[in-house]
Amino acid sequence: MIQHEHMSTEEEVRAKRLQRSASAVLYAALVALALWTMRSFIPAVVWAAVIAIALWPAFGWLTRRPWLGRHTSLLAIGLTVAVGLLFVGPFVIVATQAASEARDTLRWFHDVLRSGIALPEWVQRLPMGSQQVASWWSANLATPLESSPAVQKLHSATFVEMTRHFGGRLVHGLIIFGFMLVTLFFIFQAGSRLGEQLFAASRRAFGAEGAMLARRMADSVRSTVVGLVVVGLGEGALLGIAYAITGVPHATLLGMLTAVAAMLPFCAPIVFLGSALWLLAQGAMGAAIGVAAFGLVVVFIAEHFVRPVLIGGSARLPFLLVLFGILGGAETFGLIGLFIGPALMTILVVLWTDWVR
Template structure:
């Protein structure tokens, strides 16, 4: 046997080697993260889009008989075209509206219709709203002068928000292109994901975790975007039939609120109030109000049907993960939150099911043998 001093020296040297290696690995990991951090959101969005569109990629490849790269290019080009057309139309419509408003202000023909007298009888805000509306209809120029100092800060804030939206849109376009590259190498990526998950969680749980992450991303993408699109169609149809000014822009705002997991009632309730204030309480306005309110609440019915489809965890887990991820991480958290919560939920119940053998079970097993 070695002397105690020699063994202690060997142990201390081995511990020092382990600490040095761990420190070098930590430095390497931090350095890699700092280099990769500017592209983190881009790659996360690309991964989400690639996973979401990959089933479509597989179906088109089988039906068209094209190579993976050609099918991925086709999906990216068609998606970009579908994005550019409504954005171009919206931008053109907004530019025309702004130009028309400027012309009305220059010519002095800008008029606000007088409010209905029933507005003054509304509880809490009726009288003040009626006075404000009446001043706008009678002397709009002086009202604009009074509000101009307050509107200046609001306008600067809106410009900043629009700049952020533009940067986010460019990021989305770049992520869509990178997602097309991921789809072109989808089979290799799927095998790599299973290998990574198996290396972390073991060969038994690894494939299940990879499948759960994939299914959760697709369920959230299809559920959230699909529900928001259905709500946009329902609410937008009512706005168009009722002749609401700017119905197309309001429908687009409904789509954005649905994707952001915000209540669509933020749009429908003010529109209902506007309709009652301008047209009064008629049979048509009452039917429109009921329809718009129900359409704005339709996500409460559609979420249980669509959001958790194909995921081997309860729907409330996915919904809580989507809402919590949205609050903590923004739009990207809408997808990351459910994945993290679903994986944690599955690992927790695997740990619960993997009960250690008790002393009584061991004794019974020994008697049986």
């Protein structure tokens, strides 16, 4: 009798273990199926999560205000609209500027199709390779572009295919951007409840260490956003002033372009060195040297002192891991990898610290 009860108890324990294993497999399969179903919109969700994490301290401060705290939906709408305008505003400015100059651009384009592009004077002043550049320019660009060998290689079918591909990518990007804003609104509307639920789920699944790791990852994403965006805007503002002082045309637009490029590590020199080359081609050697030197100083200070402190400080990451996280994340995951990479490096540091204790 006792043996029979003992065997029955063991069978019940074995059955419960089997049920838990089957439930875990079922849950994992359902989660994987759900993620596969929404795979096209995962980038929108990830972007919304990154922006929400970056703005969460400001959102929490606003919700603690007496009037705003009672109108969470209005606050969520306001923040979502502000984020949308922050992204759309620069593109509207660029499009407006381009439309105002479209007539002159089209006139110039028709002129060069009929007569070609004259050889610039600065080509003759190149320290080396001036003859080769002048020879290629005369053969391909100085003649009417309608009959230029370089232009004839751009077959109309290829141009149409490139335009169609670009248009498709643009429409897809706009759709993702729209769903990102919708997702961001619902994250803000859920408010602190969502954050508490996520940390509670991490604590239940992985214990207190899992919740701590989730908080460290959120801090890493937030500090990365601050380091990339704030430093990029600072570099763009300083170099925009330099463009205006030295007489570079469209200094405001170039400053905005520099700010966007500066959000990617070591990409700002592409813009300000190009501006310096334009000044050099106009014969303003002093202004060109000034823009190049000032830009290199600004980028050196920003990339080697300010950005590592902002990104690695709160996340407590060494500069080398910050660099690996940003560049490796961008190469692996695209633009969103700029923020995911440092978070993954944070996990690596935490796991290493726990292992060597």
